Amino acid sequence: MIANLLSAVRALLALTRHLAAILLAAxxxxxxxxxxxxxxxxxxxxxxxxxxxxxxxxCVFTGCCAVAWEGRHIRMDVxxxxxxxxxRDVLELLFELLLIATSALVAIFSWPVVSQLYAFDERSAAAxxxxxxxxxxxxxxxxxxAFFVAVRLMTRRRD
Numbered sequence: 418m419i420a421n422l423l424s425a426v427r428a429l430l431a432l433t434r435h436l437a438a439i440l441l442a443a444x445x446x447x448x449x450x451x452x453x454x455x456x457x458x459x460x461x462x463x464x465x466x467x468x469x470x471x472x473x474x475x476c477v478f479t480g481c482c483a484v485a486w487e488g489r490h491i492r493m494d495v496x497x498x499x500x501x502x503x504x505r506d507v508l509e510l511l512f513e514l515l516l517i518a519t520s521a522l523v524a525i526f527s528w529p530v531v532s533q534l535y536a537f538d539e540r541s542a543a544a545x546x547x548x549x550x551x552x553x554x555x556x557x558x559x560x561x562x563a564f565f566v567a568v569r570l571m572t573r574r575r576d
Contacts, residue, residue, distance in 0.1 A: 419572055426568050430483055433561065437480035444472035464544035471541075471551040478558025485562040486569055490516070513570055520563035524556035531556060 451465040484490050497508050531553045533539075539548040 422568060423572060426486070426565065429561070430486055430565070433479045433482040437476045437483075440472045440476040440479065444469045444476065447472070464541075464546075467541045467544045467546065471546060474551045475554050478554040479561075481558050482561045482565055485516070486565040488513075488566075488569065510570070513566055517563045517566050517570075520559040520566070524559040524563070527552075527556045527559075 447462070447465050447469050451462045455461040481490075492512065494512075497505055500508065531549055534547075534549040534552055540546060541548055
């Protein structure tokens with residue numbers, strides 16, 4: 418069962434990494450097209466800034482999954498590294514559990530906002546893009562991050 422779980426996690430990680438790369442590349446392409454249009458044709462794309470922002474939000478919240486899986490998220494652990502190994506292990510476990518709890522809470526509390534954006538069909542000003550899509554990336558990204566950290570904690574002794 419653990420092998421199947423790890424296989425599913427690896428597949429989901431590959432998917433999120435590819436999606437983050439695609440969103441980043443799309444943002445760069447939109448920016449490049451806007452630069453070409455602005456400086457060579459004196460016409461800018463009116464919706465480019467909004468779409469690039471939405472693409473970057475998607476990139477960040479899909480890319481954070483790989484960071485969480487590898488345990489490479491930003492931590493203030495200068496003092497923790499000075500502690501003995503047993504105390505350091507306990508604190509690192511506590512920090513990981515706190516990350517899971519915080520991520521789950523952010524996802525839970527942000528979901529009503531996403532539901533309201535969907536219900537009201539809220540759209541962006543320049544691109545007329547549904548706001549539910551970039552806003553939904555926040556709870557989805559945080560839930561995936563909590564899931565990956567939980568699986569990493571459950572399987573780290575077995576690796």
